[in-house]
Amino acid sequence: MPAYKAPLRDIRFVMNELLESETLYQGLPGYEEASQDLMDAIVDEGARFAENVLAPLNQSGDEEGCSWTEAGVTTPRGFPEAYRQFVDNGWPALAADTEYGGQGLPNLLGIVVNEMAGTANWSWLMYPGLSHGAIKTIEEHGDSEQKQTYLTRLIEGSWTGTMCLTEAHCGSDLGLLRSKAEPRADGSYAISGTKIFISAGDHDMAENIVHIVLARLPDAPPGTKGISLFIVPKFKVNADGSLGERNAVHCASIEKKMGIKASATCVLNFDGATGYLIGPPNRGLNCMFTFMNTARIGTAVQGLAHGELSFQGALAYARDRLAMRSLTGPKNPDGPADPIIVHPDVRRMLLTQKAFVEGSRAFLYYLAQQGDVIDAGSPEQAKAADDLLAFLTPIAKAFVTETGYETANLGLQVFGGHGFIKEWGMEQIVRDARIAMLYEGTTGIQALDLIGRKVLGSGGKLLAGFTDIVGAFCEEHADAADAEFISVLEAYKDEWLQLSLKIGEKAMQNPDEAGAASVDYLMYSGYVTLAYFWARMAVLARQKIAAAEGDTSFYQAKLMTARFYFDRLLPRTLSHKQALMSGADNLMQMPAALFDVG
Numbered sequence: 001m002p003a004y005k006a007p008l009r010d011i012r013f014v015m016n017e018l019l020e021s022e023t024l025y026q027g028l029p030g031y032e033e034a035s036q037d038l039m040d041a042i043v044d045e046g047a048r049f050a051e052n053v054l055a056p057l058n059q060s061g062d063e064e065g066c067s068w069t070e071a072g073v074t075t076p077r078g079f080p081e082a083y084r085q086f087v088d089n090g091w092p093a094l095a096a097d098t099e100y101g102g103q104g105l106p107n108l109l110g111i112v113v114n115e116m117a118g119t120a121n122w123s124w125l126m127y128p129g130l131s132h133g134a135i136k137t138i139e140e141h142g143d144s145e146q147k148q149t150y151l152t153r154l155i156e157g158s159w160t161g162t163m164c165l166t167e168a169h170c171g172s173d174l175g176l177l178r179s180k181a182e183p184r185a186d187g188s189y190a191i192s193g194t195k196i197f198i199s200a201g202d203h204d205m206a207e208n209i210v211h212i213v214l215a216r217l218p219d220a221p222p223g224t225k226g227i228s229l230f231i232v233p234k235f236k237v238n239a240d241g242s243l244g245e246r247n248a249v250h251c252a253s254i255e256k257k258m259g260i261k262a263s264a265t266c267v268l269n270f271d272g273a274t275g276y277l278i279g280p281p282n283r284g285l286n287c288m289f290t291f292m293n294t295a296r297i298g299t300a301v302q303g304l305a306h307g308e309l310s311f312q313g314a315l316a317y318a319r320d321r322l323a324m325r326s327l328t329g330p331k332n333p334d335g336p337a338d339p340i341i342v343h344p345d346v347r348r349m350l351l352t353q354k355a356f357v358e359g360s361r362a363f364l365y366y367l368a369q370q371g372d373v374i375d376a377g378s379p380e381q382a383k384a385a386d387d388l389l390a391f392l393t394p395i396a397k398a399f400v401t402e403t404g405y406e407t408a409n410l411g412l413q414v415f416g417g418h419g420f421i422k423e424w425g426m427e428q429i430v431r432d433a434r435i436a437m438l439y440e441g442t443t444g445i446q447a448l449d450l451i452g453r454k455v456l457g458s459g460g461k462l463l464a465g466f467t468d469i470v471g472a473f474c475e476e477h478a479d480a481a482d483a484e485f486i487s488v489l490e491a492y493k494d495e496w497l498q499l500s501l502k503i504g505e506k507a508m509q510n511p512d513e514a515g516a517a518s519v520d521y522l523m524y525s526g527y528v529t530l531a532y533f534w535a536r537m538a539v540l541a542r543q544k545i546a547a548a549e550g551d552t553s554f555y556q557a558k559l560m561t562a563r564f565y566f567d568r569l570l571p572r573t574l575s576h577k578q579a580l581m582s583g584a585d586n587l588m589q590m591p592a593a594l595f596d597v598g
Helices: 008-018 021-026 036-064 077-087 106-122 122-127 131-143 144-156 283-319 344-376 377-412 417-418 426-437 442-455 461-478 480-509 510-546 550-581 590-597
Strands: 068-069 071-073 159-164 179-184 189-199 206-213 227-231 234-238 245-247 249-254 265-277
Touching: 008 021, 008 036, 008 106, 008 344, 008 461, 008 510, 008 550, 021 036, 021 245, 021 344, 036 106, 068 179, 068 227, 068 249, 071 249, 077 122, 106 122, 106 283, 106 344, 122 131, 122 249, 122 283, 131 144, 131 159, 131 227, 144 159, 144 206, 144 227, 159 189, 179 245, 179 265, 179 461, 189 206, 189 227, 206 265, 206 283, 227 234, 227 283, 249 417, 249 590, 283 344, 283 377, 283 426, 344 377, 344 550, 377 417, 377 426, 377 461, 377 510, 417 426, 442 461, 442 510, 442 550, 461 480, 480 510, 480 550, 510 550
Parallel strands: 159 206
Antiparallel strands: 068 071, 179 189, 189 265, 206 227, 227 265, 234 245, 249 265
16 A cells, blocks of 8 residues: 655645635634644644554555444444544544534635545545534534534534435435334434445444434425435433433444445444434425535545545656666666656656646635635625535536546556555555545436536526636736646637537437536536646746746646646547537437347
C-alpha cells in the first residue's frame, strides 16, 4: 500500500490562493475566526492524524475485514481505537453548530479533513462520515427536542448516524419502498421493514447509532409522495439523555464486497422498532435530500481520495522502477536502465492522474465554499450559492468518481504486472474506488438529475448561472498571455449552452432523447467544468511566476499540467458531443427480445 503523504502544498494553494478562503470567511457572519493561520494549523493536524493513525490501518483493515455475529459487527483491529482518538481530538465537531457543541468552523475545513482521512483509509472514514448527513438532516428538519436529544451526541462523536433508504426490491426507485411506520399512542411510530446496503449500519466504534429511515405511514399515497422520514436509534434514549434498552433494529448480515471491506455494509431488520417522525408526514424524500446532497459531495471526495492515493503510489514507483532506455538517449547512464518516468506513455498516465486529482480538488473545495455561503451569506448570496450547488453537485458526484476510478486504474497500470499483486496495495485502491460510481445514485441517475431537473427543469437558468461565471472569468482575462486557455474555455462555454438547447428541443419531441444524451452530456459538462478550474489555476500560476512569488517550480508544474489537460483530456468532449447528438434511435429501436439473439 502506498505510504500516504497529505498533499499540503496543493491543499493550501487551492484553499488560500485560488479560492482566497480567508477573504471569503471574513465577510461571512460567524466564520470570521477562520483565518489562514487557523485553517492551515487545523489542516496540519488533520494530515498528521491521517498519515500516522489511519494510513497504517488501510491495508490491514482490507485483509481482516469486518466480522458479524448475532451480537453485532466487529470492525478490524485498530479501528475503534482510531475512532476514539478522532473523537477525543474533537474532529467530529469541527464544522458543526456551536449551539450543540460544534466548533462552528467552515464546511470547507470538514471537506479538507475528510479528503485526507479518506485518502489514508476510506473504509474507516465511512463510520464517522455518514454522521455529517444525519447532523445536517436533523439540524434542518428536526424539532427542538430532536435536536437536543440527538445533535449533541452526534456532534461530539459518541454516537454515529446512518442513512437507510435502499430495500432489496428498489434501489434508486424509492417510490417502490415498502417499509412501514405505524403510529403509536405516545406519538412514536413502530417501524417495520428491511433495509439493505446500509453503510456503517452496525459497528463497535460508538455507543449508539442513529438511523435516518424512510418508511410509509398507513394512509400514505403511493409513490414518492407517500414517503416519510424517521429517526430510529439503535438504543432508545431516556428522558435524561442516557441510553435505554436496545431498540428492535438488528443487523441480519453484512455484505461480502469487492472493496472497502473494512466498512460494514449491513442488512438491517426493523421489527416494530421505535422511531420518531422528522419533518412533515409524506415529505420524507424532500427532507432526505438534505442528507443525500451532503452524501453526494462526500462521495465525490471519495473519487478524489482514491485518485490521490493511486497517483502517489504510481509516481513513487515510476521514479524508482528501472526498465528500458529513453528513446532520446539514456537518462540514467550509470544504471542498467532508465526509470520508467522518462517514457512518454508513463508520463501520459501520471499526468492524467495529476490533472484529474488537482482539478477535482479545486472543484470540490469550491463546492464546499458554496455550502458555507448558503449557511452564512446574505439571502441573495445564499440563493446564488444554492443554485450553483444544485447544478454542480450531480456533475461533481458523477464526474469526479468516474475520473477517480480511471485514475486508480492508471496507477495500477503504471506498476505493470506488480500492480495486480496484492502486496503493493494498488489493486485495493481500484477495488475500493469502484463503489463510488454507485453510491448515492449511479452515474446514470446523476446524469438524469443534471439534464432533466437541473438543466431542462430550470429552463436553463441553473446552467446559465454557472456559465455566466465562466464567461465573466474569460472576459476578465482575455489578454494574449492567457489566450491558450481562455479562448478555448470560452468556446466550450458557448458550445455547452448550444448543446443544452439542442437536447431540450429534441426532448420536446421525444422524452427519450434526454435520457439517451444524459451520461455523455454529464461527462461533457464535467470536462468543461474542470477546464474552468484549470484555467483559473493556470492564470494564477502565470501571475505568481511573473511576480516571482513563492515556489516557482510549483507554479510551473501547475501551468504545464493545465496545458496537458487542455491539450490531452479536454478534447475527449468531442466524442461525448458526437455521441449525445446521435439521438435516441440507436439505443431504443432494438426490441428487448433481440438483445440475446445470436
